Amino acid sequence: MSTLIQNIVLLAVPTGAAAGAGAVAVHYRRRAAERLGVIRQLEGRVRDGEQRVSARDEEARNLAAQRLPALIVALSRGDGGRHRDAGLLHPQLADTETGAAYHAVLDQVAVLANEAAERAEGAARAAVEAVVRSMQSLINEQQVAVTALQDLQSDEKTLAITIPIDHASSQLARRAQIVGILTGMWPGRQRADTPLLETIRGGVSRIRDYPRVEITGEPTAYVAGRVVEPVVLAAAELLNNAAQHSHPGTKVYVWYLEGHNGISIVIEDAGIGMAPEERERAARLLSGQNPVRITELRTPPRFGFQAIGLLAARYGFTVSVEQQSVHGGVRAVLHLPRALLVTAPTHAPAPEPAAGYVPDASAPGGHPYPVAVEDGLPMRRGRRGSGLPAAAPATSVPRPGAGRGLAAFVRGTSSARPNSTNSTDQEQIS
Structure with missing residues (x-):
């Protein structure tokens, strides 16, 4: 509201045509600067969003290519309890929903694999x-x-x-x-x-x-x-x-x-x-x-x-x-x-x-x-x-x-x- 009042005052000052043109120029330069700041903020947000998406994509690939296979191998060798997960490639995702979801996936796979192994072991022993x-x-x-x-x-x-x-x-x-x-x-x-x-x-x-x-x-x-x-x-x-x-x-x-x-x-x-x-x-x-x-x-x-x-x-x-x-x-x-x-x-x-x-x-x-x-x-x-x-x-x-x-x-x-x-x-x- 204060910016609008200032703009009106600048336009109302009777300093002649040159002064009026200068005031208009100042006004539009200020508006352009403000819009440029907004654009830069939006660009920063876009870059941050792209980085987050890229990090999550990399984590998904790492989960499928490294973490899950390592867990399956450890379970097949009987040392699943001593298996050390390599963890996230991007530690900043640890406290996010994405990190928690990936950890939950590993836990569910371990539980299901252990249950399947116990059933197979029982059948084999019998x-x-x-x-x-x-x-x-x-x-x-x-x-x-x-x-x-x-x-x-x-x-x-x-x-x-x-x-x-x-x-x-x-x-x-x-x-x-x-x-x-x-x-x-x-x-x-x-x-x-x-x-x-x-x-x-x-x-x-x-x-x-x-x-x-x-x-x-x-x-x-x-x-x-x-x-x-x-x-x-x-x-x-x-x-x-x-x-x-x-x-x-x-x-x-x-x-x-x-x-x-x-x-x-x-x-x-x-x-x-x-x-x-x-x-x-x-x-x-x-x-x-x-x-x-x-x-x-x-x-x-x-x-x-x-x-x-x-x-x-x-x-x-x-x-x-x-x-x-x-x-x-x-x-x-x-x-x-x-x-x-x-x-x-x-x-x-x-x-x-x-x-x-x-x-x-x-x-x-x-x-x-x-x-x-x-x-x-x-x-x-x-x-x-x-x-x-x-x-x-x-x-x-x-x-x-x-x-x-x-x-x-x-x-x-x-x-x-x-x-x-x-x-x-x-x-x-x-």
Whole structure:
């Protein structure tokens, strides 16, 4: 209003034509300056708006090309909780609706992806567990049939056929147990307290290259019954790993170290060893602290260390492969604390051998196994106590001690055989 009054006053001043023309010029120059200021303000607003639109477009492209893919990769690897978002390219958008909307998109994707992963994991576990249970049932039937055949016919030809079948069946049962453990299944029924030496022999009997394993030492301690089967499985996986990653002509050495806090079973091989990053990954798996997801296993999947870690965490022993063996390979140490060891068995002693048999006193560890007098071959005791009659004719004259190695193997297979895995026979052991 004041500007308009000033303009009227300038036009009304009677200073002549020149003065009037000057006043008009001043008036229009002032109006032009004002309009130029408005135009410049509008241009600044336009530039600011264009910059904001450009920034939001860049953020949208960054969300689609960088932030969302990084989140999906992190979720697929199972470390979504530790995923660090790269954030906005333009921090000034952080407190705007655009920044909040993009953050909400990432949160919703993470929630949906986790829900989908949980559903997929549940379906995978259920499918794997169903397959494992059916396999274990068939394996158990096969082992029962082989045992019945060995009870009825114990001649050299029958043993030569049935023992490899029995050994292969034990390996298959072990692999099924390991896969089942990854799904949360229990390894088997609770057993009686078992000598530590026999427990390790049970693990030896469940691997393909058992003749290459050399055990030194005769510990007197017993393993508590509730952890016998887990220790057998863990030892078998460590022995199998040592044998598979070393030359077939080399030995796998097993020895014991007794300390104040427990006993360590040391397994050494002369294989290719492990790179530092492989040792770090193995240490994480063997700790049992990270959850195992069936849908996140590597290709090809490797179950051994993951299953050992779950068993160790569940039953209270520890396993490490952080040291190099004296032969350049891997030194694996399975440590059993005193809480898992007993000094004397809590079950009744084994029955005496049937008539017509003599104990093989030279068997490792001083645990005799009944051997036929006539041919020196081992005789596997059945549930009914059936045996080979003393008067049965010998098939041939064996060399001295011909059945000792086979006897030790059959004894280990029999003493550490996995029980039936039907749900009605399993006991949940805490």
